[in-house]
Amino acid sequence: MIDLGVVAGEASGDLLGAHFVQALKQGHPELRAAGIAGPRLVETGVRAIYPSDKLAVNGYVEVLRHLPELLWIRSRIGRYFLRERPRVFVGIDAPDFNFTLEARLKAGDIPTVHFVSPSIWAWRPERIHRIRQAVSHMLVVFPFEEAIYRDAGIPVTYVGHPLADAIPLEPDVAGARAALGVAGGPVVALLPGSRLSEVERHARLMLDAARLVHARYPDAQFVLPAASEAAARLVDQARRALELPLRVLAGQSHAALAACDVALVASGTATLETALFKKPMVITYRVPALTAHLMRKKALLPWIGLPNILTHEFIVPERVQEAATPQNLADDALAWLDDATRREAVAARFRALHESLRRDAGRRIAEALEPYLEAA
Template structure:
C-alpha cells in the first residue's frame, strides 16, 4: 500500500481494519503513517514524503519522489505482493501502478482522482494503471464503467467512523469547553505548505473575530509535526485571542464546535459528517494559483458543495480568503441559526448517502480482484 499525507493515512487505516478482519493473516507494507502502523503496517518510507501540494512544491521534490517511486517499484517487482493498493496520491501512485500492472501485479486504487472536477484526460492513465477503482462517491462508478475500468461504489469510510449524532457534550468536556461557549474551530490544513499560505489569514481572522465578539472561543487542531510552524504564527497574528492549539484531535474539535473555518480538502467532508456549518477557504503559492485556477470543470472546490451540487457553504479562494471576508462569513452562520440548522439537515442526508460499511464493500471488491488474479 501507498498512502500520502494525513488524510490518506486515515483512509488507509480504516480500509486496513476491514481487510485484516477478512484476512487475519494479512501482511501489509509500503508507504504509510501512524494509523496504518497501528494495524501492523510496515512503513518503508513515512507518508510525510508524499505530503507536497501544488506544481511548484512537487517540482522542488521531484527528484526525491521519483527516486522513492523507482525504488519501491523495484522492490515490489522483485518480490511481488498479492495485490497493490494505492490510496489517493494519484500523481505518485498512478505511475507506480502502471509499472506494476505491466509487471503482472494487480492494482486497486482507493479514492478516485477528481477527474469529474479537473484533469479529466487522466482517465486514460487510470485505464493503463488500475485493475479496479474503489469510489467514495455514488456518481463516480458510471464514469469509470464508460471508460472500461471496473469500479465499485464503497461509500466513505469516514461516514462509518463518525457517528450520525456528533458527541458534542463529551467533546467539549474533553477539550475543557463549557456547554454554553460559542466555539469556532480553525483548521488550516495538514501540509506544511497549507500552514505557510493559509494559517496567517485564518489567524488574522481569529484576531478580528475576537475583537468583534470577545465571548467567542477558538480551537485549532494541528498535526503534531507542524506544531513548530504554527506556534510562531499564532504569536505573530493572534497573540491575544482566546485560542487553544491542540495536537491532533480534529474530530473532537469538530464535534465540539458551532462553526468551522476550514481549508479545502478531506477535512471539509469530515466537518459535514460532524454536521458543522463551515467556511471553506484556500490559498496557494501565487504561481500555483495562476496555473490551477482555470483548470477546473466545476464551480465548487469543497466536497460538501460538490456532493450537494450547489453552494451549501461559502468558498473563499486566494485573494477572497482575506480576514474581513472570512470573519463576516463566520458571523453569518452564528447570527443565522435557522440557516445553520438547515445546512445541518443537508449534512445529515449526505451522511446517510455515504454510510455504506466501506471496509466490507471494499474488501468484497478486493476479493474479486484477487480471485481474478
C-alpha cells in the same frame, strides 16, 4: 512475498487506508502488508518502507521543488514491490505518484487497485486514459463516480466513504466540549490543513480572522487541531503577539469538529469531515500565484470544496486566493454565528449527505480485494 502492497498519500490517505486494512484483517489476521504508510496504517500492522508524509506535497510549484526525492522514492518502492510480488497493490489517493507506479506494477502482472478517484469530474478529465492503463480496479467513494469509470471501460466499485462510517450520525457535542474544556460561549474550529505548506499559508490567515470574530464575540473560544508537532510549531509562530483564547490540539480534529459551532477549513478532506459532523464552515485555500493560474485554466466546476461539489451549490462559502482575507473569513463565520436557523438548515442537508455516503466502506473494500488475496 507480501500479501498487500499499499501507498497512502499524506494524513487523509493514511486514515482511509487504516479503515479497510482493519476490515481485511478480520478475514486475514495474518495479513502481510507493507509500503508507504503513516501512523494509522502502521498501527494496523502495515510495515512502512517510507512514511506517508514524504508524499505530502501539493501544487505545481511545490512538487517541482521535491520532484527529485519523489522520483527516487517511487523508483525504489516500485522495485521493492516487483521483488516482493504482493498479491494486490492498493494505491490510496496521491494520483500523480500512484498512477505511474500502478502502471509499472500492472505491466509486471501485479493487480493494481486504486482507492479514491482523482477529481476528474472537476478538472483534467483527460486523466481517464492514464487511469485505464494503470488500474485493474477503481474503488470510488462518491456514488456519481461509478458511471464515469464504467462508461470508460474500467472495472469500478462504489464503496461509500470510510469517514461516513467512522463519524457518528449524531456527534456528541457536549462530550467533545467537556473533553476539550471549551464549555461556555461559541466555539470556532480552525483547520489550516495537514501539510506544512498549507499550515504556513493558512494558519495566520485563520488566526487573524479569529481575532476579528473574537472582537464581536468576546466569549468565543478557538481550537486548532495540529496534524503534527511541526505543524504545531508553525501555529505557535503564527500566533505570536495575538491575544486569543486558542487551544492548539495534538491532532483531535474530530473532537474539535464535534465541539465547534462553526469552522474555518482549508479545502480538502477536512471539509467533508466538517460536513459529516453537521457543522457550518467557511472553506478557504491559498496556493502560489502560478499554481492558482494553472489550476483555474483546467477547472471544470465552480466549486472547490467537497460539500459544495456534492450538493452542486454554494451551500457554504468559499474564499480562495485573493478573496481569502481575514475580514472575509471573519464576516462569513460571523454570519453563521448570528443565524441559528441557517445553521440548523445546513446541518439537515449535511445529515442527508452523511446517510448517502454511509455504506460500510471497510467491508466493501475488503470484499473487492478478497478475490486477489484468495488467488493462488
